[in-house]
Amino acid sequence: MPLPHCWLNGRYQPLAEARISPFDRAFLFADAVYEVIPVYGGRLFRLRAHLDRLRRSLEGIEMASPLSHEQWLDVLNGLVERNGGGDQYVYLQVTRGAEDGRNHAWPDGLAPTLFAYCSPLPPIAPEMLERGVAAITAPDIRWARRDIKSTSLLPNVLLKKQAARAGAFEAILLQDGFLTEGSSTTVHVLLDGVAHAPPNSHAILPGTTRSVVEELALRIGLPTRSEAVSEAQLRGAPEIWLAFSTRGVLPVTRLDGKPVGDGRPGEQYRRLHAAFLAYIDELAGTPPL
Ligand SMILES: Cc1ncc(COP(=O)(O)O)c(C=O)c1O
Numbered sequence: 217m218p219l220p221h222c223w224l225n226g227r228y229q230p231l232a233e234a235r236i237s238p239f240d241r242a243f244l245f246a247d248a249v250y251e252v253i254p255v256y257g258g259r260l261f262r263l264r265a266h267l268d269r270l271r272r273s274l275e276g277i278e279m280a281s282p283l284s285h286e287q288w289l290d291v292l293n294g295l296v297e298r299n300g301g302g303d304q305y306v307y308l309q310v311t312r313g314a315e316d317g318r319n320h321a322w323p324d325g326l327a328p329t330l331f332a333y334c335s336p337l338p339p340i341a342p343e344m345l346e347r348g349v350a351a352i353t354a355p356d357i358r359w360a361r362r363d364i365k366s367t368s369l370l371p372n373v374l375l376k377k378q379a380a381r382a383g384a385f386e387a388i389l390l391q392d393g394f395l396t397e398g399s400s401t402t403v404h405v406l407l408d409g410v411a412h413a414p415p416n417s418h419a420i421l422p423g424t425t426r427s428v429v430e431e432l433a434l435r436i437g438l439p440t441r442s443e444a445v446s447e448a449q450l451r452g453a454p455e456i457w458l459a460f461s462t463r464g465v466l467p468v469t470r471l472d473g474k475p476v477g478d479g480r481p482g483e484q485y486r487r488l489h490a491a492f493l494a495y496i497d498e499l500a501g502t503p504p505l
Pocket of ligand 1: 400426459462
């Protein structure tokens with residue numbers, strides 16, 4: 217359930233009263249980009265990485281950045297405060313705006329629609345950490361610019377539903393015999409004691425949580441590598457993790473109905489997860505930008 221206050225086009229207002237035009241290009245064309253930013257103890261987590269990615273997404277769809285990082289910081293801090301601080305996440309979206317009618321090629325000079333709202337951060341159920349989550353594999357049916365965090369999410373939506381119908385948490389995607397990522401997560405795979413994730417490219421979203429995993433792995437003496445992971449490597453891996461903003465890192469313990477490793481969260485996962493929690497505590501009270 218979203219929290220009651222939102223920010224729309226420069227104004228804080230009750231979410232229940234927020235209105236946009238049906239001619240907004242986000243509604244007609246999914247002509248928009250977005251970010252999801254976790255907030256721990258009222259503090260925006262890895263804000264710079266999220267805002268840098270937002271800027272790259274906007275460049276990718278030929279839009280100028282409507283606000284500077286400092287302006288976003290003010291807007292989002294104000295929103296988080298109005299919604300009571302604590303643990304939550306911010307969803308923010310920038311659309312190309314509304315025009316009179318519907319044209320694929322947009323007219324110049326549209327005013328973008330800017331929107332942000334908050335939700336409580338879903339608590340991670342203890343059994344999710346104790347037992348891990350299930351995943352299925354599926355062909356990656358998405359477009360060729362997955363590095364742009366676009367609201368055009370129909371393939372992701374269909375893939376996530378396919379996973380849910382199979383009683384799984386995530387669909388892990390394969391293309392030409394290699395791992396890309398999850399429908400809404402970065403996938404890390406432990407191979408010979410090294411945590412692998414495919415290199416960032418147009419084929420996957422550059423995950424902000426992925427960078428946290430890589431930094432923390434370094435701290436705990438676990439080597440990491442950005443390298444292609446084959447389907448066979450994925451299926452034979454002793455540990456698979458999902459990294460994403462709203463949950464941090466989760467262990468996958470069943471893949472297509474078969475146990476991953478011994479079917480329980482692995483040793484390296486436990487170490488990394490502990491480092492993640494410690495890192496959040498360590499950041500408390502430090503400037504978010
Ligand atoms: C397709 C996809 N990959 C990866 C991620 C993980 O990105 P982040 O860690 O920045 O949340 C997401 C997040 O929603 C996603 O949608």
